[in-house]
Amino acid sequence: MMMKIQSIRGMRDILPEETPLWQWLESKVRNITYRYGYQEVRLPLLEPVALFERAVGQSTDIVSKEMYNFRDKNGEHITLRPEGTSGCVRAVIENNMCYNTTQRLWYQGPMFRYERPQKGRLRQFTQFGVETFGMAGADIDAELIYMAKDLFKALGVDRYLRLEINSLGTLPERKEHRQKLVAYFNQHKALLDEDSLNRLETNPLRILDSKNPAMQEMLENAPRLLDFLGEESMQHFTELCQLLKSAEIEYVVNPRLVRGLDYYTRTVFEWITDELGSQGTVCGGGRYDGLVELFSNKGLPASGFAIGIERLLLLIQTVDGDKNITNKPDIVVTYEEANANITALLLANRIRQRLPQMKVLSDFSGTKLKRQHSNALKTGCRYIVTLNADGQIGLWDLHKDRSETMAEEKIWAIIAADAKTPVVTDRR
Numbered sequence: 001m002m003m004k005i006q007s008i009r010g011m012r013d014i015l016p017e018e019t020p021l022w023q024w025l026e027s028k029v030r031n032i033t034y035r036y037g038y039q040e041v042r043l044p045l046l047e048p049v050a051l052f053e054r055a056v057g058q059s060t061d062i063v064s065k066e067m068y069n070f071r072d073k074n075g076e077h078i079t080l081r082p083e084g085t086s087g088c089v090r091a092v093i094e095n096n097m098c099y100n101t102t103q104r105l106w107y108q109g110p111m112f113r114y115e116r117p118q119k120g121r122l123r124q125f126t127q128f129g130v131e132t133f134g135m136a137g138a139d140i141d142a143e144l145i146y147m148a149k150d151l152f153k154a155l156g157v158d159r160y161l162r163l164e165i166n167s168l169g170t171l172p173e174r175k176e177h178r179q180k181l182v183a184y185f186n187q188h189k190a191l192l193d194e195d196s197l198n199r200l201e202t203n204p205l206r207i208l209d210s211k212n213p214a215m216q217e218m219l220e221n222a223p224r225l226l227d228f229l230g231e232e233s234m235q236h237f238t239e240l241c242q243l244l245k246s247a248e249i250e251y252v253v254n255p256r257l258v259r260g261l262d263y264y265t266r267t268v269f270e271w272i273t274d275e276l277g278s279q280g281t282v283c284g285g286g287r288y289d290g291l292v293e294l295f296s297n298k299g300l301p302a303s304g305f306a307i308g309i310e311r312l313l314l315l316i317q318t319v320d321g322d323k324n325i326t327n328k329p330d331i332v333v334t335y336e337e338a339n340a341n342i343t344a345l346l347l348a349n350r351i352r353q354r355l356p357q358m359k360v361l362s363d364f365s366g367t368k369l370k371r372q373h374s375n376a377l378k379t380g381c382r383y384i385v386t387l388n389a390d391g392q393i394g395l396w397d398l399h400k401d402r403s404e405t406m407a408e409e410k411i412w413a414i415i416a417a418d419a420k421t422p423v424v425t426d427r428r
């Protein structure tokens with residue numbers, strides 16, 4: 001009996017029609033990180049459960065309900081990483097990367113969260129993230145924001161994203177605010193929904209993030225963390241605002257922006273779009289000065305951000321429906337005589353050697369020439385090279401709609417001249 005197997009819910013294939021767009025975006029990511037002097041790290045997809053329980057926090061959505069936890073054959077408690085920062089912090093400590101130096105790192109790869117799949121929300125999704133270590137000032141926070149902005153500009157979507165910022169202060173500042181906040185929520189307990197009542201004990205700050213329309217007015221009047229900031233935190237925040245203004249980056253201060261992870265201190269920010277419904281947060285980040293200390297005997301200031309690549313691509317496709325980055329070959333090689341396949345294979349190889357910038361495809365479908373030509377036309381290629389039955393070679397330029405037979409040398413000369421690329425003569 002045939003067995004039908006499908007991909008796991010919320011995990012999708014990225015097929016060849018989409019990969020050129022991914023590769024284009026990834027090339028922009030590499031370019032931006034290169035120009036800002038960030039170095040790539042490649043980290044494991046599996047980490048100990050304890051890492052996230054400690055770093056992201058037990059009461060967060062991620063740890064309390066979204067992780068893919070399992071025991072391995074040795075009984076170790078392991079999880080598929082739900083985010084990148086925690087693993088990056090682990091790697092920095094484990095490899096002693098911050099001894100007397102600062103670090104600017106980036107990563108890209110799949111993350112896993114057991115959430116209800118919908119547009120812009122998957123169970124396996126991809127993040128591009130950057131993390132910096134050893135820098136305590138608002139200057140590096142500003143650099144991160146400039147960098148994200150530069151990437152959005154390079155992708156043509158910056159005007160569809162707005163920047164929201166806030167400060168979560170330090171732990172002692174948050175503690176003081178928390179008392180006042182809990183007291184306030186207790187006064188308005190009748191208005192709290194079930195979710196918020198649960199959070200009242202575990203994570204009252206997160207209640208501020210609630211989207212429940214019935215609670216909005218009450219939340220607007222809740223005690224603001226910004227009013228509890230000490231002098232240093234306030235100065236850090238003011239300086240960041242100043243640095244954003246100097247770079248002409250528009251922002252909105254959102255006193256209710258709290259982020260869904262426990263490790264943030266002081267600066268937090270999000271880039272949000274209105275084009276994707278409720279999955280509008282494309283980038284989230286901020287400072288997490290207390291995190292390194294949880295896993296090492298030395299503290300280290302740190303800050304970073306993560307971008308959801310699928311959401312960013314959705315945004316690009318939504319605002320730029322014509323975006324058509326395809327994988328067209330430049331040249332397709334075809335042949336007339338059924339047994340000329342090897343000669344055609346070698347011809348294609350010679351073309352690749354002479355014109356290394358060109359994408360050259362051979363038709364090995366084993367069909368008649370007419371069919372090979374119609375296949376080639378479907379690829380959107382510029383040239384069709386044909387090995388005719390009489391041994392002559394034809395060049396068909398589809399842009400100029402001109403077809404003629406010629407000597408092999410002339411073929412690369414013509415194509416090279418059209419494309420303004422050199423012909424390689426050294427054939428080692």
Ligand code: ATP
Pocket residue numbers: 083113115120121122123124125126127259260279280281282283284285306307308309310311
């Ligand atoms: P949300 O509020 O939308 O659930 P989050 O606060 O959980 O987001 P972060 O943990 O800050 O998100 O992750 C950073 C970015 O990763 C998000 O802004 C988003 O673009 C992306 N992201 C998070 N979860 C998912 C998911 N399940 N599917 C696709 N992208 C995601």
Ligand code: MG
Pocket residue numbers: 061260
């Ligand atoms: Mg989430």
